[in-house]
Amino acid sequence: xxxxxxxxxxxxxxxxxxxxxxxxxxxxxxxxxxxxxxxxxxxxxxxxxxxxxxxxxxxxxxxxxxxxxxxxxxxxxxxxxxxxxxxxxxxxxxxxxxxxxxxxxxxxxxxxxxxxxxxxxxxxxxxxxxxxxxxxxxxxxxxxxxxxxxxxxxxxxxxxxxxxxxxxxxxxxxxxxxxxxxxxxxxxxxxxxxxxxxxxxxxxxxxxxxxxxxxxxxxxxxxxxxxxxxxxxxxxxxxxxx
Numbered sequence: 625x626x627x628x629x630x631x632x633x634x635x636x637x638x639x640x641x642x643x644x645x646x647x648x649x650x651x652x653x654x655x656x657x658x659x660x661x662x663x664x665x666x667x668x669x670x671x672x673x674x675x676x677x678x679x680x681x682x683x684x685x686x687x688x689x690x691x692x693x694x695x696x697x698x699x700x701x702x703x704x705x706x707x708x709x710x711x712x713x714x715x716x717x718x719x720x721x722x723x724x725x726x727x728x729x730x731x732x733x734x735x736x737x738x739x740x741x742x743x744x745x746x747x748x749x750x751x752x753x754x755x756x757x758x759x760x761x762x763x764x765x766x767x768x769x770x771x772x773x774x775x776x777x778x779x780x781x782x783x784x785x786x787x788x789x790x791x792x793x794x795x796x797x798x799x800x801x802x803x804x805x806x807x808x809x810x811x812x813x814x815x816x817x818x819x820x821x822x823x824x825x826x827x828x829x830x831x832x833x834x835x836x837x838x839x840x841x842x843x844x845x846x847x848x849x850x851x852x853x854x855x856x857x858x859x860x861x862x863x864x865x866x
Contacts, residue, residue: 666712666792668705670842670853673827677809678835681705684790685808686783690797695815697825699725700733701842702768702796704851707734709766709792715739718758718767721746732844733851748773752781759785759793766792772799779805808833816841824854 665680674680681687687705691698703725710717711734719725720743727737743758745751748771755769759782774782774795783806786793800812810831816824823844829837839857844850 666708668708670840670851672838672853672856673829673840676829676836676838677832681708681792682808682834683709683792684786686779686786686793686795686806688795688797688801688805688807688810690800690810690812692800692812692814695817697815697823698796698798698811698813700823701811701813701825701827702794703730703733703735705794706740706766706768707736710736710739713765715763715765716741717765718743720744720751720754720758720767720769752778755793756781756785759791760789761791762789764789764791766794768794768796770796770798772797772801774805776804776806779807783807807831809835823851826857828857 664683665678666683667674667680668677689698689702689705706717706719707730716739717735718741725742727740730737730740743754745754751769751771752774755767758764758767779795782793782795785791795807801810809829812828812830814826816826825842826839827842828839829835831837841854841857842851843854845852
């Protein structure tokens with residue numbers, strides 16, 4: 625077999641692998657289809673944040689979480705929200721892709737690894753197709769998708785799919801997005817942890833449809849686990865969302 629033939633065979637093998645992964649995800653989603661969609665708002669248990677959100681996080685909608693540093697703070701916040709969604713509904717959740725997740729650490733954020741499904745789609749086109757199918761699966765409580773490649777048109781598709789299935793979509797970005805989005809909320813998250821202290825995250829809610837923006841510091845507790853609002857950041861007053 626010549627060099628061209630070897631390259632063609634490698635490409636076909638990779639394509640078959642991607643198709644197999646997508647079909648496997650479809651099969652898992654079909655097994656979960658018996659559930660009912662989650663609607664309304666989910667109270668996160670942090671009164672200042674719930675009030676800013678208009679009563680809680682809007683379910684069956686698209687939300688964006690962007691990291692502003694090289695820490696794992698944004699990933700941790702996404703895990704916390706996903707854990708709240710799963711605990712409130714009793715249904716499993718999906719994370720795609722999730723190559724750097726540390727499963728033993730997830731319970732600290734309230735996310736039960738036994739209710740977590742991992743899907744390793746990394747190419748933007750394949751990820752988007754798999755994500756849309758997942759959002760229409762009423763047996764899921766929520767989905768985290770890690771991607772910086774979702775544009776305005778694709779965000780509309782995700783919002784429509786989330787509304788249709790009643791599944792909450794958390795789009796996790798490694799960098800703040802410059803392009804427009806139809807996301808109901810847009811968050812920026814970075815670490816505020818001092819050496820030797822419990823985890824502290826600074827949360828900046830820069831867009832909130834039906835609520836208001838705001839900044840908070842969320843602090844974890846080493847002894848008993850869980851998180852609480854440690855302080856509000858006062859230098860930027862909350863303003864009504866557009």
